[in-house]
Amino acid sequence: MRRDIFQAIADPTRRAIIALIALNAMTPNAIAENFNTTRQAVSKHLRILTECELVTQEQQGREIYYTLQVEKMKEIDKWLSQYRKLWETRFNQLDKVLSTMKKQKK
Amino acid sequence: MKNNLLFDFTVDKAAKTVYITREFDADLSLVWDAFTKPEILDRWVAPKPYVAKTKFMDFKVGGRRFYAMVSPEGNESWLIQKYTSISPKTNFKLFNAFADKDANPQLPGSDWDYSFSEQNGRTKVNITIYNESLSRMEKMIEMGFTEGMSVTLKSLDDLLSTLSQK
Numbered sequence: 001m002r003r004d005i006f007q008a009i010a011d012p013t014r015r016a017i018i019a020l021i022a023l024n025a026m027t028p029n030a031i032a033e034n035f036n037t038t039r040q041a042v043s044k045h046l047r048i049l050t051e052c053e054l055v056t057q058e059q060q061g062r063e064i065y066y067t068l069q070v071e072k073m074k075e076i077d078k079w080l081s082q083y084r085k086l087w088e089t090r091f092n093q094l095d096k097v098l099s100t101m102k103k104q105k106k
Numbered sequence: 107m108k109n110n111l112l113f114d115f116t117v118d119k120a121a122k123t124v125y126i127t128r129e130f131d132a133d134l135s136l137v138w139d140a141f142t143k144p145e146i147l148d149r150w151v152a153p154k155p156y157v158a159k160t161k162f163m164d165f166k167v168g169g170r171r172f173y174a175m176v177s178p179e180g181n182e183s184w185l186i187q188k189y190t191s192i193s194p195k196t197n198f199k200l201f202n203a204f205a206d207k208d209a210n211p212q213l214p215g216s217d218w219d220y221s222f223s224e225q226n227g228r229t230k231v232n233i234t235i236y237n238e239s240l241s242r243m244e245k246m247i248e249m250g251f252t253e254g255m256s257v258t259l260k261s262l263d264d265l266l267s268t269l270s271q272k
Binding site: 095 | 111113115117124126130132136137139140146149150151153154
């Protein structure tokens with residue numbers, strides 16, 4: 001199942017995990033230490049983030065490290081910028097329509 | 107020359123809500139008409155080179171608007187809106203969804219809230235869009251709007267790459 005990237009960031013714990021590993025790749029245990037939830041709960045969040053391709057796992061020796069995929073995060077911002085751009089374009093067109101209507105009324 | 111009309115666009119990803127505020131240099135009744143009359147809506151809602159075509163629009167509570175965004179190649183993306191509340195020249199609300207060509211909505215949709223207020227001859231419009239699923243908005247972009255905006259997006263891409271090189 002392809003997960004919705006926005007689902008990944010809709011949860012506050014997942015957003016906190018993203019902020020944590022943005023600086024350094026971390027093991028699940030190290031991540032879990034930052035939260036008052038169970039290790040299982042953190043694992044579940046990490047699984048969702050992985051399925052959304054927002055994080056990747058890397059084996060280093062006996063440990064698994066989670067790394068944030070910065071490019072994927074940028075995709076979200078890029079998409080939002082597109083949506084903003086769409087509204088800007090639309091409103092600029094409306095400005096022209098309104099000014100035409102104003103002239104016609106006079 | 108660029109105008110100095112207010113434009114504010116914020117997204118609360120957690121609340122799956124988009125907030126848009128825009129000021130227009132026209133009085134309230136004109137702006138209200140521009141948002142509620144099909145012949146005017148069709149002149150501005152589709153970003154060029156797309157065109158909007160309203161098949162029917164019944165602006166009353168419970169009434170619907172069925173329209174298409176038509177690409178330069180002639181591809182039609184249909185949308186259906188149902189008006190859920192109307193306070194003339196103040197506010198209206200609608201439920202918006204993609205549709206097939208027979209006006210059957212494809213859920214999930216989104217709830218839209220438009221508020222209008224006039225001050226010193228300018229009209230401010232506040233739009234709140236609540237999405238059951240933010241991926242739905244993602245789809246809206248995928249459905250072809252990107253093409254029409256590729257030129258502006260190109261410069262955005264350049265900007266993003268400049269920023270990431272820092």
